[in-house]
Amino acid sequence: MRILTRYVLREFIVPLFYCMTGFVSIYVLFDLFGSLPGMLEHHLPFRVAVRYFCGYLSPYFHYLVPAALMLATLYTMWSFCRHSEITAMRASGVSFVTIVKPLLAVAAVMAAAVAYVNECYVPRNAHWAQRLKTNSGFDLVRMEKSDEVLFRNSSELRTWDVDATVGEDAAELSGVRVTVDRPGGTRLMTVSAERARYLDGEWWFDSPKVQHYDALGREIASPTPELDSMPSRCFPDFGEKPSDFAMQNRPWRYNSVRDRLRRIRNGTDLTDDARDECTYDAWAQIMSPFACIIITLFAIPAGISSGRQSVFRGIIGALGMYFSFYGVVIGAMVAAKAGVANPVFAAVFPAALFLVLGLRSFLKQR
Numbered sequence: 001m002r003i004l005t006r007y008v009l010r011e012f013i014v015p016l017f018y019c020m021t022g023f024v025s026i027y028v029l030f031d032l033f034g035s036l037p038g039m040l041e042h043h044l045p046f047r048v049a050v051r052y053f054c055g056y057l058s059p060y061f062h063y064l065v066p067a068a069l070m071l072a073t074l075y076t077m078w079s080f081c082r083h084s085e086i087t088a089m090r091a092s093g094v095s096f097v098t099i100v101k102p103l104l105a106v107a108a109v110m111a112a113a114v115a116y117v118n119e120c121y122v123p124r125n126a127h128w129a130q131r132l133k134t135n136s137g138f139d140l141v142r143m144e145k146s147d148e149v150l151f152r153n154s155s156e157l158r159t160w161d162v163d164a165t166v167g168e169d170a171a172e173l174s175g176v177r178v179t180v181d182r183p184g185g186t187r188l189m190t191v192s193a194e195r196a197r198y199l200d201g202e203w204w205f206d207s208p209k210v211q212h213y214d215a216l217g218r219e220i221a222s223p224t225p226e227l228d229s230m231p232s233r234c235f236p237d238f239g240e241k242p243s244d245f246a247m248q249n250r251p252w253r254y255n256s257v258r259d260r261l262r263r264i265r266n267g268t269d270l271t272d273d274a275r276d277e278c279t280y281d282a283w284a285q286i287m288s289p290f291a292c293i294i295i296t297l298f299a300i301p302a303g304i305s306s307g308r309q310s311v312f313r314g315i316i317g318a319l320g321m322y323f324s325f326y327g328v329v330i331g332a333m334v335a336a337k338a339g340v341a342n343p344v345f346a347a348v349f350p351a352a353l354f355l356v357l358g359l360r361s362f363l364k365q366r
Contacts, residue, residue: 004094009102011079016072016106023064028053038138048132048140055129058122059253062114062288066295067322069107073296074318076103077303086304100300107296111289118285119256127250149173149245155266156239157181157188170242171198176205178238187213191235203238207231257285276343280336283347284329290351295322297358325354 031053039049057064080086080099089099132138151160163175178191189212193205210228214220222228247259255263260282264275302318328350336346 004089004098005102008076008099009106012072012076012103012106015075016068019068019071020064023068024057027057027060027064031056035133035138038133042138042140044138044140051125052129052132052138054121055125055127056133058117059126061117061122062291065110065114066291069110069292070295070299070318070322073103073299074303074315077300078314081304103296103300104293107292111292114289114292118288119258123246123250123254123256123259127246127254130251130254151240151245153240153244153266157183158238158240160240160245162245165242165245170245172196173245178235182215184215186215186217189213198242202234202236203240204232204234208233252281257282260285273339276339277337280333280343280347283344284333287347287351290355291325294325294351294354294358297355297362301361301364321354321357325350328353 035052038044044052077086077100086096086099090096132140149160149162149165151162153159157180159179159181160173161177161179162173164173166172166174173196174194176191176193176196179187180189180191182188189210191205191208191210193208195206197204197206208228208230210222212220212222227233243259244262247255247263260278264270264278264282270278298321299318302314302321305314305317332341332346332350335341336343
């Protein structure tokens with residue numbers, strides 16, 4: 001790595017770290033006033049408290065990172081211009097792109113981190129933090145079981161009524177009742193058990209009680225009495241996964257893109273409006289990490305302007321672009337969910353528009 005690259009990277013990483021630390025501290029302190037009594041009452045271990053705050057903050061990560069990148073970029077470029085370092089670099093034959101390449105590289109890494117947090121960390125840990133605080137009041141014993149879950153698989157005509165999911169991954173269910181219908185709407189079979197476990201990709205029921213029905217919905221004797229009387233039985237036709245129950249049991253905003261697309265694909269009961277909303281949410285989550293790169297692109301020229309002309313002008317310009325970007329995002333969301341705009345277009349348009357504007361402003365500095 002060149003000396004200049006290391007220098008620019010160091011000058012950028014330090015204010016970025018301070019900005020992220022400041023934003024996180026504000027959020028943690030804001031929540032701590034309401035959470036501390038419950039934590040102390042139930043003697044919450046330190047590692048669990050850390051996990052709680054990480055889970056609590058994770059849904060806001062894709063907003064905090066772009067804001068921190070904007071402020072750190074503004075400060076870095078202002079500092080370079082104020083001390084005439086960019087002029088010296090350019091006079092030495094260093095291109096403008098080479099100077100700001102470390103900033104864009106860090107923005108790309110942070111965008112990848114946002115995508116990872118949204119897809120892999122938020123679905124499990126954000127909902128876990130919410131349940132720990134809201135449902136159990138920081139009581140880990142009560143946290144072990146979720147509230148009642150009702151899951152309908154419209155494509156396979158199965159309805160699951162579950163008293164509780166045990167554990168975070170919902171691979172064990174207690175108080176299970178499964179209803180299977182015929183395509184015509186009449187009852188085909190019901191299965192009930194005190195416990196069901198998801199093992200090796202299949203559902204195993206402990207001491208299941210199976211009741212069969214004829215085409216008119218009347219109870220009939222079991223056609224497979226030996227199989228139905230087994231103390232533990234596998235139901236390979238039940239294709240639902242634990243993630244389906246977890247998705248059903250947590251707020252929609254905490255779901256990953258994979259879960260959202262699976263809901264759209266399997267949700268034959270969704271209305272056209274509901275399907276459009278789900279489609280917009282999935283695509284909006286896909287596009288959210290690009291905000292890191294877009295905001296860094298227009299913060300670079302704004303920072304240069306603050307160093308060469310007026311600090312006030314540069315800061316106002318960057319803040320104006322920042323709030324304009326999220327204003328357009330909100331407007332597109334409203335249009336998509338009102339059925340005025342195509343959901344995919346509404347999710348992609350703000351990022352595409354401001355990427356073009358950011359590149360145009362960035363290229364002028366060359």
